[in-house]
Amino acid sequence: MALDDIFLQKFGYIERGPLNAINIDPLQRGGILTDEARRALVQWGDGYSVCDFCSGVLDKIKKPPIHDFVHGALPEFLGTDEVRVTNGARESKFAVMHSMTVEGDFVVLDQIAHYTSYVAAQRARLNIRTVPNSGNPYYKTEPEGYATAIEEVIRESGKPPALALLTYPDGNYGNLADAKKVASTCHEYDVPLLLNGAYSVGRMPINAKELGADFIVGSGHKSMAASGPVGVLGVTEEYADIVFKKSPTHNVKEIELLGCTARGATIMTMIASFPTVVKRTRNWDNEVADARWFSEKLEGMGLIQIGDRPHNHDLMFFEAPVLFEISQRVKKGRYFLYKDLKARNIHGIKAGLTKFFKLSTFGVGRDDLKVVVDAFDEIIRKYE
Numbered sequence: 001m002a003l004d005d006i007f008l009q010k011f012g013y014i015e016r017g018p019l020n021a022i023n024i025d026p027l028q029r030g031g032i033l034t035d036e037a038r039r040a041l042v043q044w045g046d047g048y049s050v051c052d053f054c055s056g057v058l059d060k061i062k063k064p065p066i067h068d069f070v071h072g073a074l075p076e077f078l079g080t081d082e083v084r085v086t087n088g089a090r091e092s093k094f095a096v097m098h099s100m101t102v103e104g105d106f107v108v109l110d111q112i113a114h115y116t117s118y119v120a121a122q123r124a125r126l127n128i129r130t131v132p133n134s135g136n137p138y139y140k141t142e143p144e145g146y147a148t149a150i151e152e153v154i155r156e157s158g159k160p161p162a163l164a165l166l167t168y169p170d171g172n173y174g175n176l177a178d179a180k181k182v183a184s185t186c187h188e189y190d191v192p193l194l195l196n197g198a199y200s201v202g203r204m205p206i207n208a209k210e211l212g213a214d215f216i217v218g219s220g221h222k223s224m225a226a227s228g229p230v231g232v233l234g235v236t237e238e239y240a241d242i243v244f245k246k247s248p249t250h251n252v253k254e255i256e257l258l259g260c261t262a263r264g265a266t267i268m269t270m271i272a273s274f275p276t277v278v279k280r281t282r283n284w285d286n287e288v289a290d291a292r293w294f295s296e297k298l299e300g301m302g303l304i305q306i307g308d309r310p311h312n313h314d315l316m317f318f319e320a321p322v323l324f325e326i327s328q329r330v331k332k333g334r335y336f337l338y339k340d341l342k343a344r345n346i347h348g349i350k351a352g353l354t355k356f357f358k359l360s361t362f363g364v365g366r367d368d369l370k371v372v373v374d375a376f377d378e379i380i381r382k383y384e
């Protein structure tokens, strides 16, 4: 048998549920491609497809219009001076951490920071100090916590941390901390702030300058309707020369970006979706209203929404004692919820979870959200 036959027999063309289901997976909601991006994916799918007219620097390519995107549209969209497209939010964070610090420096993270923030700091050989949150049920991160953490670092190491990071919102509860206050608190100690906008850039209006952030990162496949891995990194003028330092041997190549980043279909899908993404951020108030409406409906059935209340983001975390109780006594056990939702063409809550789970209402729309609400109602009644 030929290799391609073996490969296809083993892996097949796996039919993807999410394409025709109502998808409430937080990870996937904001990364669903626009029609334009889907076309771009095919058109630019060949390896190194964007390099036809490249003279050595990705963001200077005029055709396709990567230059105008990276140096015009994106800085305005993010409210920052300099932008680069990277291979993901984590790559953006690592580039900042690595260039802004030396081994052994401290970085301050909100305790509910994404694992990729921890791992990026570890890869950059940094010491991590965390800002605790208020714990169950709100998990609120207070700006004063940053002052406390920074002062602890100063006491212990004799100097302020090299960098602070705020996850905005965090990836578990969808909490939006007071970023402006966190930024001004950090700046009182001359500590620059990195805003991790993996769940905000491309979903909601966010402007680094207005919030006072020195760095902002976003994720194309998480929130910008792009086929990843692809991300964005915004840097204020003040730190641009540090983060985007060029190689002494290859003088147009930026070291932290390893000379080049999204060199093909990934950046083209981001560009293709961008007009739609800009438009959808202007619909944010409606998204928040949908999220609150949905949360209220589920709470009416005995579920409890953890985190900010009222909620300000589409990413929501629920505690569901009523579903957990059912899982304890039905034949399908803890898989009942996944299976019963799947039977109603709803995808996105991890198989096996009943007691705690997160979901997203982003871009689902009231009609389909009603279908989801009705499904929960039916499922709970069915096992009463």
Ligand SMILES: *Cc1c(COP(=O)(O)O)cnc(C)c1O
Binding pocket: 087, 088, 089, 090, 091, 114, 116, 167, 169, 170, 171, 196, 198, 199, 218, 219, 220, 221, 222, 230, 231
């Ligand atoms: C998904 C996520 C990331 C990782 O984004 P990548 O672009 O895949 O690196 C980082 N931070 C948060 C809060 C996330 O939710």
